[in-house]
Amino acid sequence: MKITFIGGGNMAGAILAGLARQGGHALQVVEPDAAKRDALARDHGVVPLQTPPAFAADEVVVLAVKPQQLKAVCEGIADRLNGALVLSIAAGVRVEALSRWLNGHTRIVRIMPNTPAMVGRGVAGVYAPQELAEADAEAAETVMRAVGEVVRLADETGIDDITAVSGSGPAYVFYFIEAMMAGAVKQGFDADTARALVLATFDGAVELARQSPLDVATLRQNVTSKGGTTERAIARFDAEGVKAAIVAGMDDCRARSIELGQLLSQD
Ligand SMILES: NC(=O)C1=CN([C@@H]2O[C@H](COP(=O)(O)OP(=O)(O)OC[C@H]3O[C@@H](n4cnc5c(N)ncnc54)[C@H](O)[C@@H]3O)[C@@H](O)[C@H]2O)C=CC1
Numbered sequence: 001m002k003i004t005f006i007g008g009g010n011m012a013g014a015i016l017a018g019l020a021r022q023g024g025h026a027l028q029v030v031e032p033d034a035a036k037r038d039a040l041a042r043d044h045g046v047v048p049l050q051t052p053p054a055f056a057a058d059e060v061v062v063l064a065v066k067p068q069q070l071k072a073v074c075e076g077i078a079d080r081l082n083g084a085l086v087l088s089i090a091a092g093v094r095v096e097a098l099s100r101w102l103n104g105h106t107r108i109v110r111i112m113p114n115t116p117a118m119v120g121r122g123v124a125g126v127y128a129p130q131e132l133a134e135a136d137a138e139a140a141e142t143v144m145r146a147v148g149e150v151v152r153l154a155d156e157t158g159i160d161d162i163t164a165v166s167g168s169g170p171a172y173v174f175y176f177i178e179a180m181m182a183g184a185v186k187q188g189f190d191a192d193t194a195r196a197l198v199l200a201t202f203d204g205a206v207e208l209a210r211q212s213p214l215d216v217a218t219l220r221q222n223v224t225s226k227g228g229t230t231e232r233a234i235a236r237f238d239a240e241g242v243k244a245a246i247v248a249g250m251d252d253c254r255a256r257s258i259e260l261g262q263l264l265s266q267d
């Protein structure tokens with residue numbers, strides 16, 4: 001596939017890294033920042049462009065700029081699409097607004113990826129409007145399968161839902177890792193040892209959860225001896241409302257996705 005990314009930032013870089021590793025694609029990136037453009041060319045063999053080229057109907061264009069930049073970018077490429085398939089990874093912005101900004105273009109699929117795509121371990125939600133050809137939806141899935149797992153979403157609201165889980169989710173995990181590393185340093189470990197201990201603990205726990213027939217709550221209870229040490233830690237987490245805060249934060253994340261869609265789709 002010939003795939004052109006408009007925007008070569010964090011998320012585009014993650015997907016491009018995976019696609020480049022997979023091989024077999026002609027990859028281009030339109031990125032105003034020369035340093036980012038050159039790094040993508042150097043590291044992944046992506047053709048660096050300063051302005052959008054003219055596309056063709058058998059090409060794929062990935063919109064990978066910030067949601068706030070999307071309207072201007074769409075208006076800039078509308079008359080160069082020539083029927084190309086457009087994939088938008090932007091949070092919030094609805095197909096209806098994208099289509100309007102692209103002069104009524106309808107070959108549009110929304111994707112909510114996540115940054116572990118960079119190491120081939122991403123999870124992406126894919127929403128294709130019902131009227132779109134199945135082959136276009138499958139092309140979008142094929143692109144994202146190069147960098148991880150894919151979940152097809154039946155409704156566009158599913159993009160808001162999955163943003164709160166896997167789209168933003170890596171940040172929640174990194175937040176927890178940061179907190180545990182700070183805790184480990186407080187126990188007297190140097191920063192490198194703290195990092196190694198915490199990452200190994202995450203790795204091991206996730207692998208155990210994946211392989212075990214037991215559910216996650218039982219696995220947690222199995223670490224938590226009655227009257228023991230873990231019980232004290234979990235009691236503090238519960239008293240401080242950690243679990244409830246995580247669930248509420250995810251609600252807020254989803255609400256922001258809906259809000260961004262409403263705010264940015266007005267124009
Ligand atoms: N970072 C993440 O974990 C995820 C991001 N997304 C979505 O991906 C999109 C990009 O996010 P990030 O990569 O995090 O942002 P970013 O800021 O790292 O990347 C955006 C890039 O677009 C470039 N850009 C600005 N104006 C441009 C123009 N007119 N033409 C071409 N490129 C232009 C910027 O120089 C920048 O490199 C957003 O819409 C976001 O909602 C979706 C899922 C996860």
Ligand SMILES: O=C(O)[C@@H]1CCC=N1
Pocket residue numbers: 091163167168
């Ligand atoms: O924070 C954001 O808006 C983007 C969308 C999902 C992850 N990062």
